[in-house]
Amino acid sequence: MSSIHKFKKVKTAVIGCGMISDIYIRNLKELFDIIDLAAIANRSVNGAKEKANIYGIDRVMTIDEVAASQDIELVVNLTPADVHYSIVKQMLEAGKHVYTEKMFTTKLEEAEELMKIADDKNLLIAVAPDTVLGAGIQTARHYLDSGLIGGITSGFVSVNRDQCLMSELFRFLQQEGGAIPYDAGIYYIGALITLLGSVKRVSGFGAPALIHDKQLLFVKGNPDSWQIPGTNVLCGALEFESGVLVSIHFNGNNVGGEKTRFELFGTRGNMELGDPNRFDGEITISLPENEPVKMPFTHGFNGKNMLGDPKPFDGYGHRGVGVADLAYAIRQGRKNRLSKEYGYHCMEVLLGLDESIKSGKVYELKSRAEVEPLKPGFYSSMFDGTLRADAELSLV
Numbered sequence: 001m002s003s004i005h006k007f008k009k010v011k012t013a014v015i016g017c018g019m020i021s022d023i024y025i026r027n028l029k030e031l032f033d034i035i036d037l038a039a040i041a042n043r044s045v046n047g048a049k050e051k052a053n054i055y056g057i058d059r060v061m062t063i064d065e066v067a068a069s070q071d072i073e074l075v076v077n078l079t080p081a082d083v084h085y086s087i088v089k090q091m092l093e094a095g096k097h098v099y100t101e102k103m104f105t106t107k108l109e110e111a112e113e114l115m116k117i118a119d120d121k122n123l124l125i126a127v128a129p130d131t132v133l134g135a136g137i138q139t140a141r142h143y144l145d146s147g148l149i150g151g152i153t154s155g156f157v158s159v160n161r162d163q164c165l166m167s168e169l170f171r172f173l174q175q176e177g178g179a180i181p182y183d184a185g186i187y188y189i190g191a192l193i194t195l196l197g198s199v200k201r202v203s204g205f206g207a208p209a210l211i212h213d214k215q216l217l218f219v220k221g222n223p224d225s226w227q228i229p230g231t232n233v234l235c236g237a238l239e240f241e242s243g244v245l246v247s248i249h250f251n252g253n254n255v256g257g258e259k260t261r262f263e264l265f266g267t268r269g270n271m272e273l274g275d276p277n278r279f280d281g282e283i284t285i286s287l288p289e290n291e292p293v294k295m296p297f298t299h300g301f302n303g304k305n306m307l308g309d310p311k312p313f314d315g316y317g318h319r320g321v322g323v324a325d326l327a328y329a330i331r332q333g334r335k336n337r338l339s340k341e342y343g344y345h346c347m348e349v350l351l352g353l354d355e356s357i358k359s360g361k362v363y364e365l366k367s368r369a370e371v372e373p374l375k376p377g378f379y380s381s382m383f384d385g386t387l388r389a390d391a392e393l394s395l396v
């Protein structure tokens with residue numbers, strides 16, 4: 001049995017104290033043995049002070065102080081997508097390893113520049129979504145790799161939600177990167193890359209977001225009407241290097257609650273997957289002569305983070321597992337699973353679809369990515385979910 005206690009903890013700082021920061025801060029502080037969450041920072045120091053009080057973090061810093069600090073090794077960037085480039089660049093130049101929320105950046109050239117800086121300085125970058133390290137997608141990968149449903153020939157993914165209405169509550173969605181492919185579709189693209197490998201070429205048709213008139217009158221500060229920039233309805237096709245063909249359907253001009261579908265079709269059976277924006281998406285396999293069977297999870301990180309008293313945003317599950325994987329990669333001198341190549345490939349697929357929509361032509365991808373699976377047989381809880389267990393060992 002390998003031990004995780006032999007590794008020195010990685011001193012970590014979080015930058016960005018908005019909505020998603022609660023679950024990251026809580027998990028990084030309390031859940032992952034490898035992380036020493038030493039400091040938090042934000043554009044407004046008051047925002048950081050507030051979270052520091054709630055979660056018991058000793059140090060509140062400015063962003064420049066994080067860059068200048070001698071002891072912080074890893075920075076977790078939880079700012080909006082259009083800010084990622086400048087913050088990741090500043091931290092890499094200061095010699096820090098960086099985990100950043102999705103999308104990596106908003107332009108491919110910016111991500112390429114960051115990747116070069118990381119390579120030149122021998123630093124690692126990790127990019128969300130880290131839900132692909134959750135029990136749902138890792139279990140799916142395990143059964144696919146076992147050959148249970150044969151070779152995959154095709155699949156389809158679909159996500160429909162009222163992105164325009166959501167942008168009233170989550171105001172960062174009103175900016176670049178807020179349309180459905182970048183905000184929600186990226187979880188499906190990340191999951192497909194994790195399960196099926198690199199995408200070779202893409203093509204798509206798309207439509208913009210509707211002009212949205214404010215509906216949630218209790219939310220202060222929104223303009224009377226706005227339009228989320230970019231493609232908000234997308235029908236596309238992906239051809240993977242392996243030859244697998246996948247249809248994608250993202251509709252953010254829809255009404256009502258979120259509806260999702262994710263299916264893969266193999267030569268010996270079919271697999272239905274749950275929502276890859278969650279850690280606990282159910283896996284159902286259909287084989288000839290059998291009723292469809294809901295499969296047991298083969299992996300931990302099932303979204304139930306086992307941290308005692310419930311806190312807001314606990315529903316966001318095991319976010320931070322990609323940070324822990326990066327921390328082990330630093331200590332083990334290996335590549336991290338959610339590598340910069342993974343972040344770049346997710347982004348090139350989405351921007352390639354946009355390019356195809358504009359040009360009317362097929363877009364050939366230049367990048368490649370592979371996500372190393374986690375080890376099976378380690379779980380987040382034991383004794384019917386009453387005790388925390390050893391899932392962290394699956395990262396090592």
Ligand SMILES: NC(=O)c1ccc[n+]([C@@H]2O[C@H](COP(=O)([O-])OP(=O)(O)OC[C@H]3O[C@@H](n4cnc5c(N)ncnc54)[C@H](O)[C@@H]3O)[C@@H](O)[C@H]2O)c1
Nearest residue numbers: 016017018019020021042043078079080081083101102172
């Ligand atoms: N909210 C969600 O449900 C959710 C889920 C998954 C991922 N994400 C991603 O996480 C990131 C943050 O999302 P959020 O919902 O927490 O956003 P938010 O708007 O609630 O918070 C963003 C934080 O970044 C800070 N910030 C903004 N500009 C900055 C700058 N120039 N320098 C330093 N700090 C700056 C803000 O002060 C704020 O604290 C985004 O990339 C988003 O796509 C959000």
